[in-house]
Amino acid sequence: MLPKLKVSNLSCRRADNQLFDDLNFEVHPGQNIEIIGSNGSGKTTLLRILLGLIDIGNGEMEWLDNENNYNNFRSIDCFYQGHSLGIKNLLSAQENLRLSSYSFGVSEEKILSSLNRVGINNHSSFASEMSVGQKKRISIARWLLKDFGIYFIDEPFSALDDQASSLIVEIIEELNAKGASFVITGHRPSEITSNQITLDHEV
Amino acid sequence: MNKIWNYIKDWFIEMGSPPLFFKWSSKILPWLLFISITVFIVGLLWGLFYSPTDYKQGDVYRIIYIHVPSAILGQSIFMFMAICGFITMVWRVKISGMLLKSAAPIGASFTLIALLTGSIWGKPTWGTWWVWDARLTSTLILFFIYAAIIGLHSSIDNKTKADRAISILSLVGIAIIPIIKKSVDWWQTLHQPSTFSLTSAPSMTPDMYQPLLLCVLGFYLIFALLLTMNLRAEVVIREKNRSWVSKQFLNLER
Amino acid sequence: MKSNIYNWFFLILRRDLLMAFRRSSTYITPLIFFLIVISFFPIALSPDQDFLRSLAPGVIWIAALLSSLLAIETIFSEDFRDGTLDEFFISNDPSFVLVFAKVLCHWLVTGFPILLASLISSLILYLPVSSLLPMICSLILGTFFMSLLGAIGAALSLGKSAILSAIIVLPFSIPTLLMGTAAVSSAIDYQDYSGFLLIMGAMLAIGVPGLCLLTVEAILLNYE
Numbered sequence: 001m002l003p004k005l006k007v008s009n010l011s012c013r014r015a016d017n018q019l020f021d022d023l024n025f026e027v028h029p030g031q032n033i034e035i036i037g038s039n040g041s042g043k044t045t046l047l048r049i050l051l052g053l054i055d056i057g058n059g060e061m062e063w064l065d066n067e068n069n070y071n072n073f074r075s076i077d078c079f080y081q082g083h084s085l086g087i088k089n090l091l092s093a094q095e096n097l098r099l100s101s102y103s104f105g106v107s108e109e110k111i112l113s114s115l116n117r118v119g120i121n122n123h124s125s126f127a128s129e130m131s132v133g134q135k136k137r138i139s140i141a142r143w144l145l146k147d148f149g150i151y152f153i154d155e156p157f158s159a160l161d162d163q164a165s166s167l168i169v170e171i172i173e174e175l176n177a178k179g180a181s182f183v184i185t186g187h188r189p190s191e192i193t194s195n196q197i198t199l200d201h202e203v
Numbered sequence: 204m205n206k207i208w209n210y211i212k213d214w215f216i217e218m219g220s221p222p223l224f225f226k227w228s229s230k231i232l233p234w235l236l237f238i239s240i241t242v243f244i245v246g247l248l249w250g251l252f253y254s255p256t257d258y259k260q261g262d263v264y265r266i267i268y269i270h271v272p273s274a275i276l277g278q279s280i281f282m283f284m285a286i287c288g289f290i291t292m293v294w295r296v297k298i299s300g301m302l303l304k305s306a307a308p309i310g311a312s313f314t315l316i317a318l319l320t321g322s323i324w325g326k327p328t329w330g331t332w333w334v335w336d337a338r339l340t341s342t343l344i345l346f347f348i349y350a351a352i353i354g355l356h357s358s359i360d361n362k363t364k365a366d367r368a369i370s371i372l373s374l375v376g377i378a379i380i381p382i383i384k385k386s387v388d389w390w391q392t393l394h395q396p397s398t399f400s401l402t403s404a405p406s407m408t409p410d411m412y413q414p415l416l417l418c419v420l421g422f423y424l425i426f427a428l429l430l431t432m433n434l435r436a437e438v439v440i441r442e443k444n445r446s447w448v449s450k451q452f453l454n455l456e457r
Numbered sequence: 458m459k460s461n462i463y464n465w466f467f468l469i470l471r472r473d474l475l476m477a478f479r480r481s482s483t484y485i486t487p488l489i490f491f492l493i494v495i496s497f498f499p500i501a502l503s504p505d506q507d508f509l510r511s512l513a514p515g516v517i518w519i520a521a522l523l524s525s526l527l528a529i530e531t532i533f534s535e536d537f538r539d540g541t542l543d544e545f546f547i548s549n550d551p552s553f554v555l556v557f558a559k560v561l562c563h564w565l566v567t568g569f570p571i572l573l574a575s576l577i578s579s580l581i582l583y584l585p586v587s588s589l590l591p592m593i594c595s596l597i598l599g600t601f602f603m604s605l606l607g608a609i610g611a612a613l614s615l616g617k618s619a620i621l622s623a624i625i626v627l628p629f630s631i632p633t634l635l636m637g638t639a640a641v642s643s644a645i646d647y648q649d650y651s652g653f654l655l656i657m658g659a660m661l662a663i664g665v666p667g668l669c670l671l672t673v674e675a676i677l678l679n680y681e
Contacts, residue, residue: 051547053680055295073549080547082540090476099472101544104464292674347628354624358617364678368613371675372625375609378667379629382660386632393639 002064003028004076004149004181005050010059012045019045020199023059027150032172032182032194041199043185044083047152050183051080076149083154085139089128093120093138096127097145106145114144118167133164140168143175151175153184165191219298221438222447228431235431239424246417255410266324268415272422273317274338277345280310280426284352285377288370298434300366301441303373304356305433309426311349317342337391341384348376362441462550466558473562487528487567491574494520495582506583513582514641517575517592518599518634524574525600526626528567529607530619532559533676537615546677553669556608556676560669564604571600588644591654595640598657599633605661605668606630612675633657 003026010023019042027033035043048054050061052074062070079102087096097103097111115123118137127135136159143151157165172182172192182192189196217223250268257264287303290296321339322332333339352369359365407415442448477483498516499509509516536542536559545555575596579589603626610626640653 048680053543053546053677075549078547080543082543084538084540086540086544088472088476088539088541090479091472095475099468099475101465101468101548104461104468344628344631347624351624351628354621355613358614358621361681364681367678368675371609371671371678372613375629375668375671378663379632382632383628386635390635390639 001029002068004064006060006062006070007050008060008062010046010049010056010061012042012049012057014042014045023197025195025197027181027183029149029179029181030176032176032184032192034189034192034194034196035183035185035199036187036189036196037185037199038187043199044154046199047080047082047154047183047185051078051152077146079143079148079151079153081139081142081151081153081156085135086142087127087135087138090126092124092126093130093141094123096138097141100142100145102142102148103145110145111141114141117141117144117171132159133161136160136164137167140171143171147178148180151180151182151184153182155186156184157186157190219296221298221442222445222451224298225435225438225447225451228435232431232435235424235428239421239428242417243421243425246414246419246421250414250418254414255408257411260328263324263327266320268418270317270320270324271415272419273313273320274342275419276422276426277310277314277317277342277349279423280306280313281345281349281373281376281380284310284373288373291366291370292374297363297366298438300363300370301434301437302430303369304362304366305437306430307349307352307356307369309429309433311346311353313422313426314342314346314349318346335391335394337388340391341387344383344387345380348380352376461548462554465548465550466554469555469558470562473559474566477562477566484566484570487524488570488574490527491520491524491571492577494523495574495578499582510583510585513579513584514588514592514638514645516582517578517584517641518596518637520578521571521575521596521600521637522603522627522630522634524571525567525603526607526610526623526630527619528571529563529604530611530622532563532608532611533615534611537676537679542676543680546673546680553666553673556672557665557669560604560608560672563608564601568597568600568604572596584641585645587647588641591640591644591650594654595637595650595657598654598661599637602633602657602661602664603630605664605672609668609672609675612672612679615676615679632660 005027007026008024011021012019023046025033035046037043045054049056060072062072063074063076065071065075086100088099091099093115094111097114098108103111112123115121115138118141120134120137120141127138130138140156156168160168169191176182182194184190184192184194218227247268251265254265254268256262284303284306287299287306290299291303318339321342325334325339326332352372355372356362356365356369359368439448439452495516498512502508502512533542545552572593575592576589578584579592584592606626606629607622610622613625614622636653636657640650640657643650643653
């Protein structure tokens with residue numbers, strides 16, 4: 001099957017540091033990519049370049065479109081979750097999902113079933129009353145709302161206990177089986193099957 | 204004709220590279236220094252000492268030879284900054300961002316000089332150090348906008364990002380400044396129905412006009428000189444970790 | 458999914474309005490700040506009726522400018538920290554429409570308290586009744602323009618102090634101030650004030666697309 005995203009010769013400089021040079025990889029459907037590096041090694045910058053938040057300096061990114069051609073613009077539905085969770089404290093768990101930009105056309109039952117799947121049972125309590133772990137679970141529930149093509153998640157496994165980690169691994173494997181791919185970052189390799197890219201630059 | 208155009212285009216592209224700009228500016232700097240200081244001093248001396256005395260205002264009007272060029276420069280520099288800002292945002296050229304940053308304090312200084320000389324002119328002719336006259340007020344507002352730009356740049360630590368931020372601000376400025384001038388003009392006519400302006404230029408004979416033009420030219424040349432000097436310093440500071448800088452100044456290979 | 462941008466526009470309005478009303482300080486504080494600023498003038502200068510009446514248009518407008526400037530300060534900071542703001546720029550949809558939605562919502566939440574405060578102030582500053590309608594119209598147009606300017610000031614100084622945002626925005630708000638006070642003053646003298654409102658409307662018409670586009674650029678700077 002054709003890769004959904006092809007990256008060639010991507011390099012980036014930040015404040016006199018070469019963060020990464022000549023990166024090449026492809027994101028195939030159902031397969032994952034893990035970007036590993038220590039703090040400040042450019043993982044978040046790489047994700048942001050892939051998504052178009054930062055200008056691509058040198059290199060090329062090509063996205064697959066509906067007619068199996070490769071373009072510079074993205075026509076695949078993507079999901080992005082940054083370092084901070086994107087969960088609003090003033091809204092309840094259900095409202096956080098209902099009022100998210102990823103939930104257009106999603107029914108209420110789907111929202112409730114996603115919340116139940118990640119183990120959040122009190123749907124109407126405000127997110128401000130929940131612990132960080134529970135907020136992380138709400139943010140994971142958003143992954144289940146629709147069938148996205150590629151999921152870009154920044155550090156999904158940081159600050160998680162074993163139970164939540166295995167929940168994430170389970171969900172990633174389920175979604176892989178449906179053809180979705182994950183591009184995640186982290187400090188160390190995780191338990192999901194993936195191609196690993198290590199970023200490290202001379203300090 | 205095409206050849207000249209290509210030559211100019213190539214020069215622009217070359218200037219976009221900091222080490223090449225530095226080399227080129229080192230070559231022209233002595234000439235620029237000589238020409239600009241000469242024209243500046245000749246113009247000022249002519250205007251301040253050798254032009255005829257105005258029959259209405261006496262010798263006081265001579266401050267016009269500093270006030271008017273400074274005011275003109277203050278406004279032109281803002282236009283220049285807006286153009287640099289546009290180039291920076293649209294084509295992401297780094298050197299135009301540095302040009303913008305280097306031009307800002309020069310523009311602010313000229314605007315301040317225009318304000319001070321306007322105020323000094325007002326004292327003998329009108330008896331007060333300040334009057335809320337339309338031109339002085341809009342020059343004051345222009346000074347505030349310059350101050351905002353300089354303040355914004357200094358508050359952002361990542362200087363490339365700071366350049367882009369002040370590009371955006373100068374674009375907003377260039378759009379709103381005409382509106383500000385028109386509305387201040389209107390406001391002033393509301394409160395001072397006579398069409399009398401504090402720092403009205405005396406009707407000028409060619410004797411008075413010629414030194415004024417020379418002064419304006421001199422001020423523009425001084426701006427070019429100061430801009431080049433500022434930009435050279437800025438380029439070296441930004442690129443201080445690059446090898447061409449250490450080669451240039453320390454004769455070291457990195 | 459074609460008309461996504463409309464859905465998204467209303468989604469942002471719904472979400473931000475819901476959150477603003479759950480936190481009452483969002484709409485109470487501009488009102489109180491306005492009244493505090495207004496009350497400083499009689500206290501610091503003179504409580505004489507005629508004096509205050511002559512000052513009233515300007516004082517009300519200055520208080521409106523300062524209140525809307527301070528109120529708009531946090532428009533992007535929370536969403537930026539949360540990660541919610543990233544979603545605007547990742548999609549293929551035009552992000553300046555979404556930024557406009559945020560500004561509109563912010564104005565709806567803070568503009569009405571300012572209007573209410575100005576009505577109260579017109580009472581305590583002895584403003585004649587004939588000028589109330591033009592005052593409200595000019596404040597509606599003017600505070601919206603101030604919200605747009607404040608948004609770009611907040612985006613440029615994201616994460617920095619409010620006073621920096623104030624120096625950036627206040628010089629550009631002088632035309633609004635002049636036109637607004639002119640509208641109210643000429644209404645006191647029973648003269649035609651429609652021209653001033655038209656000019657303020659024209660500034661809004663250019664300002665909405667232009668300033669929203671520049672605000673998008675300013676926010677994107679923070680991701681570098």
